Amino acid sequence: MALKHRVVENIRLHGDEAQHEQTDSWSNRDLIPLPPSRRTWGWFHFFGFWAISSLNISNWQTPNTFLTRGLSVGQSMMIIVLGRLLIAMFSTLIAWCGLEWHIGFTVQNRYTWGMRASYIPLLQRILLNFIWNAVQCWNGGRLVAVCVTAIWPSFARIRNTLPASMPTTTYEFIGFVIFWFLSTPFLWIRPEKFKLPFQVISIYCGLGMLCWMIWALARAKGVGLLWDTEENIPAASGWNSSWLIMSGINQMLGGIAAGITNGSDFSRYAQGPKHYVAGTISSALVTGTMVSFVGLVTASACQKIYGQVYWNPPDLLMVMMDNGNGSSKSRAGVFFLSAGFALTGMFENICGNAVAGGIDLAGLFPRYIDIRRGAMITFVAAWVVQPWQLINRATTFIAVLSSFSVFLAPIIGxxxxxxxxLRKRKVRLSHLYRTEDSCYYFWHGLNWRAIPAWLCGWAPTVGGLVVNVRGDFNPPRALVQLYYMAFFIGFFTSATIFLILNKLFPVHDMDQYDDIDVYGTFTEAEARKLGVIRLDDSPGMAIDESVESVTVNDRRKEKF
Structure with missing residues (x-):
């Protein structure tokens, strides 16, 4: 027993109590409201954060998704601009709690779902983090394989030594292994220290994409026929351009719904709201749109050069260097381009999946898991998930994951x-980290109003998800129409029903908050704006005494 006790104590987390970093079943250093000293992200941090999530293969190929359905280039770019604008708006809407109260998604859901029921959205996020981390590692591995081929051309012809039961090749698997191991050291960087990687990678990859487009235009002496694509919806489609545009906007929002959901995980690191707003809008909207535009122009110009449209950057890069048999100049150019894509994919995966997964896992086991440990667990899980099985075999499963916004949009609502x-932007922080006498404990830790509201949000659209994934030849039109509006239906339906249930079965004092800054969270200006007394202004007050002295604020302060 003594040995077991020592082992448990060695792996248990220990925070600095003087900094209010208590570690218990609901709290640890990475879950408490962030103090000013840890809020280091300026506008460029958020610019880089969104740039890294934009400078990727998926965003590069986005126009192809809409063009293949028969829409014109103008319509496709309109979808991208509108989609990016809505992404910036919804992201800011959900991230604002982190900007004001400096708590993340893991804690934020406790006041909506109840202390114990908050595990419902948390477990969904953890599942997605595990799977998308594995898939991103696999896609990054393909780019690493291109880099290796650019250095050693014979690598493209390496003999496949893997058994037939593995739906991949030695070439692809080695790229995955290299990408995974190169990514691992960066997991030790805490989010407060992400500025340099954001700066270097976003500038490197952004310039690389622009240079690629300029080279393609110069080599082709203009843009190819793809650029002149007009609306040509197949007669067998059964959908007009309006419905296809609606579907495209819904698809763009759905593709980043997971990132919108946990926006406060990163917004809480902001030095102030203006930094988040400036960085997010300028990058999520402008950079995201530009990447899709550059991808479209490059693919069109390369069509004139190679006689075929290549939307997937790894495939186009291999063609550019003739599968490793090209000149040293072509291989050098391909190396730097593929390295830029790979680095961007690496940090997009680390931020969006590994670090986010670490925060979510910390919410499940606060005594033993912090961001670093959770990120490592998420990364190791890639070997359990086996992405080579998902990418090369289970196309249906990937389609389901891509449509998971059907379940996430109601949570956002x-x-x-x-x-x-309901809460009028007021949160009682001290009650988010305990179950005894917590106003967020509701009924046995469950706010029952959230369950039916969430179910009603995805019930109308899940049928369309099913027929879409199955690829039914002639599905019920109504189901597909609902699915084409899944994000908006889920968001507004759940929000409306939740509001009605709270009006019919009200929770008293929903807009209460702490009179005293229990965790030393706020700056002097923030405390003054919120009407909160800072601990520094209450000399001699111990942390335990301050928690017990906090009373329900019935003054309904309107300083927000």
Whole structure:
């Protein structure tokens, strides 16, 4: 027993109590409201954060998704601009709680779902983090394989030594292994220290994409026929351009719904709201749109050069260096381009999946898991998930994951309704980290109102998800129409039903908050704006005494 006790103590987390970093079943250093000393992200951090999530293969290929359905180039770019604008708006809407109260998604859901029921959205996020981390590692591995081929051309012809039961090749698997191991050291960087990677990678990859487009235009002496694509919806489609545009906007929002959901995980690191807003809007909107535009122009110009449209950058890069048999100049150019894509994919994966997964896992086991440990667990899980099986075999499973926004949009709707309408942007921080006498414990840790509201949000659209994934030849039109609006239906339906249930079965004092800054969270200006007394202004007050002295604020302060 003594040995077991020592082992448990060695792996248990220990925070600095003087900095209010208590570690228990609901709290640790990475879950508490962030103090000013840890809020280091300026506008360029958020610019880089969104740039890294934009400078990727998926965003590069986005126009192809809409062109193949028969839409014109102008219509496709309109979808991308509108989609990016809505992404910036919804992201800011959900991230605002982190900007004001400096808590992340893991804690934020406790006041909506209840202390124990908050595990429902948390477990969904953890599942997605595990799977998308594995898939991103595999896609990054393909780019690493291109880099290796550019250095050693014979690598492209390496003999496949893997058994037939593995739906991949030695070439692809080695790229995955290299990418995974190169990524691992960066997991030790805490989010407060992400500025340099954001700066270097976003500038490197952004310039690389622009240079690639300029080279393609110069070599082709203009843009290819792809650029002149007009609307040509197949007669067998059964959908007009309006419905296809609606579907495209829904698809763009759905593709980043997971990132919108946990926006407060990163917004809480902001030095101030203006830094988040400036960085997010300028990058999520402008950079995201430009990457799709550059991808479209490059693919069109390369069509004139190679006689075929290559949307997938790794495939186009291999063609550019003739599968490793090209000149040293072509291989050098391909190396730097593929390295830029790979580095961007690496940090997009680390931020969006590994670090986010670490925060979510910390919410499950606060005594033993912090961001670093959780990120490592998420990364190791890639070997359990086996992405080579998912990418090369289970196309249906990937389609389901891509459509998981059907379940996430209702969660976003609940979060927005609860924070802005019901709680009037007021949160009682001290009650988010305990179950005894917590106003967020509700009924046995469950706010039952959230469950039916969430279910009603995805019930109308899940049928369309099923027929879409199955690829039914002639599905019910109504189901598909609902699915084409899944994000908006899920968001507004859940928000409305949650609001109605709270009006019919009200929770008293929903807009209460702590009179005293229990965790030393706020700056002097923030405390003054919120009407909160800072601990520094209450000399001699111990942390335990301050928690017990916090009373329900019935003054309904309107300083927000």
């Amino acid at each position: 609940l979060m927005a309704c609860d924070y802005y309408i």
